[in-house]
Amino acid sequence: MAPQIAPSILSADFARLAEDVALISGTADWVHVDVMDNHFVPNLTLGLPVVEALLKHSALPLDCHLMIEDPDRWAPQYAEAGAGSVTIHAEAAKAPIRTLRAIRSAGARAGLGVNPATPVEGFEDLLGEIDMLLLMTVEPGFGGQRFLDVVLPKVRRAREMIKGRDLPVWVQVDGGVSAETIERCADAGADVFVAGSAVYGADDPSEAVRRLKAQAEKATAAAAW
Numbered sequence: 001m002a003p004q005i006a007p008s009i010l011s012a013d014f015a016r017l018a019e020d021v022a023l024i025s026g027t028a029d030w031v032h033v034d035v036m037d038n039h040f041v042p043n044l045t046l047g048l049p050v051v052e053a054l055l056k057h058s059a060l061p062l063d064c065h066l067m068i069e070d071p072d073r074w075a076p077q078y079a080e081a082g083a084g085s086v087t088i089h090a091e092a093a094k095a096p097i098r099t100l101r102a103i104r105s106a107g108a109r110a111g112l113g114v115n116p117a118t119p120v121e122g123f124e125d126l127l128g129e130i131d132m133l134l135l136m137t138v139e140p141g142f143g144g145q146r147f148l149d150v151v152l153p154k155v156r157r158a159r160e161m162i163k164g165r166d167l168p169v170w171v172q173v174d175g176g177v178s179a180e181t182i183e184r185c186a187d188a189g190a191d192v193f194v195a196g197s198a199v200y201g202a203d204d205p206s207e208a209v210r211r212l213k214a215q216a217e218k219a220t221a222a223a224a225w
């Protein structure tokens with residue numbers, strides 16, 4: 001799959017979300033929406049009502065990343081509302097298979113996320129239940145953190161696992177992805193890149209997306225996977 005860029009609106013202006021989403025509509029592939037509940041992570045952002053409102057204003061599909069304690073209860077509702085993709089965290093879900101199936105049944109892509117210290121090997125048998133594996137490259141909770149290079153071998157192993165099973169599962173990296181780190185991620189096997197501060201901290205967010213995508217495309221073309 002060609003590399004895709006998903007700017008995170010965590011670094012946008014929360015009072016001008018529709019305008020900030022419109023800024024990247026011409027160059028980005030997804031709008032990444034970080035839902036945080038102050039329980040699974042020590043930060044509080046937005047929830048279903050804001051996502052429902054944003055869906056009416058976004059030309060791009062919403063990629064909802066649920067960093068919440070009870071994703072089994074909430075995730076299907078984001079899919080039913082019209083999100084293009086809904087990701088639950090493996091550390092939080094109590095019935096991941098049921099929840100992933102409910103997301104797909106509601107017409108969204110189903111994502112499974114893992115924190116930096118959570119191994120992917122335990123989830124190999126779930127690969128057939130998901131459309132995307134999200135590998136956090138920072139500890140979840142905040143934008144603008146430093147990229148954790150220590151996660152890159154896991155990105156590589158995840159890509160190998162997926163390739164070994166011949167499944168169309170996307171590998172998303174999230175956290176600290178920038179012009180400095182995106183090539184290493186693409187080389188390791190990532191094909192969906194979340195970037196918050198690297199996009200919304202730039203003078204021209206749309207141009208920042210275009211550049212990140214060009215870098216990812218070049219690194220992917222040269223990659224062994």
Ligand SMILES: O=C(CO)[C@@H](O)[C@H](O)COP(=O)(O)O
Pocket residue numbers: 008010011032034065067138139140141142143144145174175176177194195196197198
């Ligand atoms: O899920 C998260 C943080 O928990 C991310 O989506 C961040 O919002 C990415 O921001 P940057 O690290 O790119 O600034």
Ligand SMILES: [Fe+2]
Pocket residue numbers: 008032033034065174194
């Ligand atoms: Fe995220």
